[in-house]
Amino acid sequence: MEEAIIAFCSKNGINFHKPTFYHLPSHNLLSPTRRRRLKTHFRNLSSNTSSISVPASPHFSKPSKIPKLLQSSSIISPHPHSQNEFGEKMLYLESIGIDFFSLIDDYPSVISTSSLEDIKSTFHYMRSLGFSSFDFRRICGMCPEILTYRISDISPVFTFLLREANVKGSDLRKVVNRRPRLLACSVGERLRPTLYFLQSLGITEVQKYTSLLSCSVEDKFIPRIDYMEKTMGFSYRDVVSMVRRFPQLFCYSIKHNFEPKFNYFVMEMGRDLKELKEFPHYFSFSLEKRIKPRHLSCVSKGVYLPLPVMLKTHETMFRHRLEVCFSSSPPLTTSPLWWSTSAHNYLCKEI
Structure with a gap:
């Protein structure tokens, strides 16, 4: 793999420092399959790249052909330390089973806004809470921002879920796996206000509906309440009764769920609104x-x-x-x- 990366960098005028860039501890977990994949990927990059102009710097003697994942100025840096850390991040993420190249294409800021030590600390912290390596990979796939957070950013979320949302410790892993976006939410600006709003509606067992906690009251809950009042014709009291019976109503799209199903209920089925009030689960079918x-x-x-x-x-x-x-x-x-x-x-x- 080293030869392929060195050849690629040499061809494109990128001055990486091999001794520190490629050094990994002896307990490196990269499997032979992942090593072969990295080697193949860099070979493909060296033969299938598009031409772009690169600003003059000590590390570029001419406009180079570089792949998408290396086009960011936050990745190609005149500082050897940044280049070294880039390589170490790449190899470490691959070693724990995270597809580095897919990640960097979809969420390139992982490279510029996170340190290798923070990524390692977050991974080990999640493992200490009972999350498996597979859980961590899945969470990062659905919410890659986690890789840019420190333990001090996500530990308040776990504390909130346990102490304020009354989630059982044995259910914590299931709750986060079901809605990884929770870990990317601010406790003070999103989770706690949403919890208080749901409780104000009379939804007391919020621990059963924790996926709602990551939703915005202003952008998601209020528009659905307004639609049920102004368009469907329910009173506010009826709406509150319905969401108490079935809080998942807040998850459904107004355009793709409420509108077509309500129109069919009224125009084709010709039923009374009282039935919807008593059975709001209708919208789940x-x-x-x-x-x-x-x-x-x-x-x-x-x-x-x-x-x-x-x-x-x-x-x-x-x-x-x-x-x-x-x-x-x-x-x-x-x-x-x-x-x-x-x-x-x-x-x-x-x-």
């Missing part, structure tokens, strides 16, 4: 795969089923209830059991 097919099945049979019965039940149970309602006979109008024109629908509700 697929419009095309669950809501429409089952509604049309009910219409074809001339049967009315409550929303929970129509949507929550397994397909086999749904078909069974549909057939029972369809094959049963409504009471005669002269019967004491007949009390309204919807008696048959009432019977179906009770099944």
Whole structure:
């Protein structure tokens, strides 16, 4: 691998200092496969690069051809120390299984805004809390900013989750894996205000909905409350009741979820808003795969089923209830059991 990198740098006029740039401790974890991949990657870079102009410096004798990951001035530096640390970061991240080249393409500031010691400290800190190497790689993949943080930046988040959000220690790993973005949030500016807002709505068991804590009250929660009031026609009290029953409502898109499903509920299904108030989980079901097919099945049979019965039940149970309602006979109008024109629908509700 060293020969490939040296040849590439020499060809493009980049003066890297081999003795310190490539030195790693004896416990380096790079597997032979990862070493071969790095070697192949640098060979490809040396033969497939685009021409760009580079400012004159002691390390560039002419405009060079350099890859995307080396085009940043924060990476190619006149200071040997910066060049050395770049290489050490690259090899260390590869040694713990993080794809360096994908990372640097998507989030190049990792190189300029983090030190190798901070990255190592963060990795070992996460391991001490019970996170596996796989967990850390996954978290970095979903929230690469973690690699630019120090322990002092993320430890307050864990303290907040345990002490204020009442997350159990045994659930901490699951909570962060489900929503890595939590670690990139400020406790004072985002997590704590969101917690207080959810609690003000009467959502007391916030530890069950920790993914909401990373959301902005102003940008995400308030617009959904306004839409449910002004467009759907619910009172504020009704909206609060609905989000208490189903806090995940705050996660759904207004344009791609609320609008099409509400329009179908009103225009095609012709149902009362009271049903949505009692069963806000309606918005969690697929419009095309669950809501429409089952509604049309009910219409074809001339049967009315409550929303929970129509949507929550397994397909086999749904078909069974549909057939029972369809094959049963409504009471005669002269019967004491007949009390309204919807008696048959009432019977179906009770099944």
